[in-house]
Amino acid sequence: MFFDARKNHQRLIRRAVSAALASVLIPLAANPAQAASYIRVNLIGYQSTLSAEAYLMTTSSISGETFAIKNASGSTVATGNVSATSGKWGSYNVYPISFTLSTPGSYHISVSGTVSANSPPFSVNTTSNLYSQGVANALSFYQNERDGANYISSALRTAPGHLNDANATVYKTPAFDSNDNITSSLSATGATIDASGGWWDAGDYLKFVQTHSYVVALMLVGIRDFPAQMGASSNSDFTNEAKFGLDWLQKMWDDNSETLYYQVGIGTDFTNANYQSDHDIWRLPQADDTYGGSDSTYQYIRHRPVFVAGSAGSKISPNLAGRLAADFALCYYVFKNTDTSYANQCLRSAEHIFDLANTSPGTLLTVAPNDFYPETEWRDDMELGATELYFALQSGGLPSGLPHTDPSYYLQQAATWAHNYITGPNDGSDTLNLYDVSGLAHFDLYRAITLAGNPSGLAVTQSDLLSDIANQIQTSVSQSKDPFGTPWAWGSSDTVSHEAGLSIMAREYYSLTKTGSYATDARRWMANVLGANPWGLSFIVGDGSLFPYCMQHQVANIVGSTNGMSPILSGAVVEGPTNAASSGSLDGMVTCPPNGEDSYKAFNGSGAVYKDxxxxxxxxxxxxxxxxxxxxxxxxQIAGAPATTP
Incomplete structure (x- = not known):
């Protein structure tokens, strides 16, 4: 079911390893004749008093090797035996190193004997001290991705971009050929809308309801469930950022006419005209409003098209309908006490959109062209939308004019869509990510059933939901068979976001059952994202001592550093290892790495490739x-469980 969301993008990020970090990549051997050996760790660190794992990678075969853990003063604080091999990765044998440390501080692991290696330094501390900065960095990433007049000034952002979006012309969805090129002139509907604001989708400047609706849902769930980490009382308050995303979605949904607009900008070329698209040029966002002067070649750069999903009141692709309903229902729950009018409009929009869902779809509407994000599952989105609508109605204080006011209506809808997903064609084929939100929907529906008093007659039981979460997790783990314990195969696509999603699902399952190794698994899988992997780097920029320096991101490439020093796009999560690296250059692109070196090539294996x-x-x-x-x-990881049940 899962596809690489960005295989067809016609775009291009950077890298140069600093001297201070070079030792992470160069084998620390006692003499040149020894095997190449490395120790991979969670570069942010490990929670004190809990079991942890690092991994020795070596081209040799060893047995009975010992390790020592040393503190910042160089004193040995723990020793042990390296475990038996967990498998092979490329030309390397992998050996887990299990340990538990209690005293907060900085440490490194040393192996010396048949093979020799030192790990990078890592911290041991409380989860709050370890991971709060990761939450803050993620917030910073979205703030730097802001489009429009309400940008946030930073070392990377010095001017607003795409102000012309405030008066954008609406077009019908164009036709595409097999290479995803537009086959005819764009057909305007005669309408214009304010499509300004929102976040850029990625390293380009396109804006999609498809990805926005997913992000906003996860932000609002975080604000609701983890107020001390993401809410108004936290040091990383996502509330304004979530509302920034909601504001753009409200512009893309006209509730009065019941019309959905789903995309701003184009990323592919025309077969019959020389119009440049977003992916054809490398520049800062503030250049676009006047790019090329009056040259018609760049008219869709200066005046970006908006695509409409259908005529007023027409049915809506259920993936978008379900997620948008969830967004606006969560909006009501989060903002009803602080911005009542706004929250009420959100809830009306949520119900109207949910009622317009096309529940007998063909190809799902995602973006234009569909190949950029070829989603195939939608029942999970409807489950999530109905579940969040249940919580919204259950919370009371409802505005007038709602099509449905009985929370049980949406509880029954949610259970029905959960059942249809579990018994459907894609069950167990994906995990929590853009293309499948059942890992979140099942967890919230379980809690909704508890809040409702576990009524009889629903299409699914709480046991059904638990079993399906566990099935998704175990299916992924069994298919991965990774010697580092990674639950999603590195040679697939969007690997990093999947592994983070699986860490979330494991925590969800443990919070509901308090059984099994799921809490330990969640920590291990987070560590895989943060450096305990074949390449030994964190795939989240700024989280840990080594991370991608050469991202394919125009602002980060043009304005940011190429060596990991400030300014960097902190919090950005890259696609991560996949089955092949891409290539291609554009004028204005800052060469990165400057010397063209592929520092991570030696660690590719098992069908997986990473290139910075x-x-x-x-x-x-x-x-x-x-x-x-x-x-x-x-x-x-910080909270351990949601603060309250909605």
Missing amino acids: NVQSYSTDEPAIDLTATSFLMFSW
């Missing part, structure tokens, strides 16, 4: 949907 290079969008492009599971993953 500005040209490799397939491995090194960040995106708003990829980053969305990170802030929930960190919040779960």
Whole structure:
């Protein structure tokens, strides 16, 4: 079911390893004849008093090797035996190193004997001290992705972009050929809308309801469930950022005419005209409003088209309908006490959109062209939308004019869609990410059933939901078979966001059952994202001592550094390892890495490739949907469980 969301993008990120970090990549051997050996750790660190794992990678075969853990003063604080091999990765044998440390501080692991290696330093501390900065970095990423007049000034952002979006012409969805090129002139509907604001989708400047609706849902769930980490009382308050995303979605949904607009900008070329698209040029966002002067070649850069999903009152693709209903229902829940009028409009929009869902769809509407985000599952979105509408209605204080006011109506709808998903064609084929939100929907529906007093007659039981969460997790783990314990195969696509999503699902399952190894699994899988992986780097920018330097992101490439020093696009989650690196250059692109070196090539294996290079969008492009599971993953680790049941 899962596809690489960005395989067809015609775009291109950067890298140069600093001297201070070079030792992470160069084998620390006692003499040149020894095997190449490395120790991979969670570069942010590990929670004190809890079991943890690092991994020794070596081209040799060993047995009975010992390790020592040393503190910042160089004193040995723990020793032990390296475990038996967990498998092979490329030319390396992998050996887990299990340990538990209690005293907060900085440490490193040393192996010396048949093979020799030192780990990078890592911290041991409380979860709040370890991971709160990761939540803050994620918030910073979205703030730097802001489009329109309400941008936030930073070292990377010095001017607003795409102000012309405030008066954007609406077009019908164009036709595409097999190469995703537009086959005819765009057909205007005669309407114009204010499509300004919102976040750029990725390293480009396109804006999609498809990805926005996913991100906003996860933000609002985080604000609701983890107020001390993401709410108004936290040091990383996502409330304004979530509302920024909601404001744009409200512009893209005209509730009065019941019309959905789903995209701003184009990323592919025309077969019959020389119009440049977003992916054809490399520039800062503030350049676009006047780009090329009056040259018609750049008219869709200066005046970006908006695509309409259908005529007024027409049925809505259920993936978009379900997620938008969830967004606006969560909007009501979060803002009803602080911005009642806004919240009431959100709830009306949520119910209207949910009622317009096309529940007998063909190809799902995602973006134009569909191949950019070829989603195939939608029952999970309807389950999530109905569940969040149940919580909204259950919370009371409802506005007038709602089509439905009985919370049980939406509870029954949610259970029905959960049943249809579980018994449907895609069950167990994906995990929490943009393309499948059942990992979140099942958890919230379980809690909704509890809040409702576990009524009889629903299409699913809480046991059904638990079983399906566990099935998704175990199916992914069994298919991965990774010696680092990674639950999603590195050679697939959007690997980092999937692993963060699986960490969330494991925490969800443990919070509901308090059984099994799921809490330990969640920590291990987070560590895989943060450096305990074959390449030894964190795939989240700024989280840990080594991370992608050469992202395919125009602002980060043009304005940011190429060596990991400030300014960087902190919090950005890249696509991560996949089955192939991409290439291709555009004028204005800052070469990164400057020397063209592929520092991570030696660690590719088992069908997986990672390349930190500005040209490799397939491995090194960040995106708003990829980053969305990170802030929930960190919040779960810090809090352990939601603060309250909605």
